[in-house]
Amino acid sequence: MAARVDTRFRRFAGRRARLWAVLAVVAWAGVLGATAVAQDAHDACPIPIVHVLSYGADPWLAEISVNELTQRNMGSVRFLSFLHPALAASNLWGDEYLLVGVSTEDGAEIHAVTLTVTDAKGRVVRSADASESADGRNPLELDRELAERVSSALTPLREFIRSHQRRIREQEPVAIAAIVTPDPLEFSVDIGEERLVRFELLDCDGYVLSERSVEIDVRGVGTVDVTDVTTDADGVGEFTYVSDEAGEATILLVHPYERPEGSMGVADGGIVSATVRGDVLVEQSLGAQGVEGRGRLVSCGGLGGAWSGESSLTFSLPEVQGTLTGGGSFTFPPEPVSGERTTASWSMTGTLVLPDVGGEVEFVGEWSYEVVLSEADGAWTLASEGGTVRGSVVATIPEVGRIAIPMSWPLQHGPPAPVRFVGGLPECGE
DSSP, X not given: OHHHHHHHHHHHHHHHHHHHHHHHHHHTGGGXXXXXXXXXXXXXXXXXXXXXXXXXXXXXXXXXXXXXXHHHHTTTSEXXXXXXXXXXXXTOOSSEEEEEEEEOOTTOSEEEEEEEEEOTXXXXXXXXXXXXXXXXXXXXXXXXXXXXXXXHHTOSHHHHHHHHHHHHHHHXXXXXSOEEEEESSEEEEETTOOEEEEEEEEOTTSOBOOSOEEEEEEEESOEESOSEEEXXXXXXXXXXXXXXSOEEEEEEEEOEEEOTTSOEEEOEEOEEEEEEEOEEEEEEEEEETTEEEEEEEEETTSSSEEEEEEEEEEEEOSSOEEEEEEEEEEEEOSSOOTTEEEEEEEEEEEEEEETTTTEEEEEEEEEEEEEEEEEETTEEEEEEEXXXXXXXXXXXXXXXXEEEEEEEEEOOOOOOEEOEEESOOGGGOO
């Protein structure tokens, strides 16, 4: 009877300790990154993830051994718990590993335990074992001693995993977490001006990734002289960008690679922003039910700076005919970003004919409104929002005379207009 009680007590104690270990991992998740960096300032690689079985799934000695190992390494390794061994093994992905504990059952003459860490391909990262006869020993104390011995042999677990990754990288063209760093990250050129872009391809621990292929893709205006670059012995490559039209471009440097564990990844970084300086033009024409509106906006030298424009509103209705013309301006900062807003001032004047009554209407109006500059997928648009027209109408009607009417009403705007980058606009001179 006493032996059964002692066995149940040991199982409960082990499960409780394992549960607290899992909870501790969750509680300390927010500081794992800082702890890992402090251990190796030159290692920016992802924190390894190790899958373990939930408490109560293994024999007592295996449970406390795994629990001891997680407590020793929770600051530099992230542990995920699974209820079933098959789930723990089948869910490995990327920088993830499996920890398995095997031990003798309770009451065995020889107490023995083995902890083994494997990667997603089943290769052993590191294994440790410990055993001793139970003759004359307190079983609980013996198991605790063996758990400390085997867990100590696997600590620091992160460094054993990293060494495993590096050994594979020396033998195969893999990377732990590749990073491509272009120079420059952004630049501006004139139309027809060439720009050399260099880049460096390293692994997350500073290891040079030589003889690796990097794809070059341009989104927006311009082209590159090569679309596939192989890095040299220093992990360095280069290409040249040029454009025969003004506009914006995003240059992507893409390096697909295989991780040591077998999963695929794409190198971080590798985004270059290019601006090809030129004049900016926005033209829009809208018409419906006998009323046609036209507008032309120009900015000389790019999106930022002073914009100016002109517009017209033509009426071809039985009761109203004629054209109103106007113009205005606004200014964006030198390097506007998507979503940038500014206030535009506009005015419009003209005389409209009223065929039905044989009279005419003189229109004078001024207003201000918000202009919004937006970018999506490399294309820029200009939109107008809000504002109120304020002015007056002077109508000259036969047999009635002149009638002055003050007015004020909210503006209504059309859809966003596309921004075009062009060169040599007449408004901008040479």
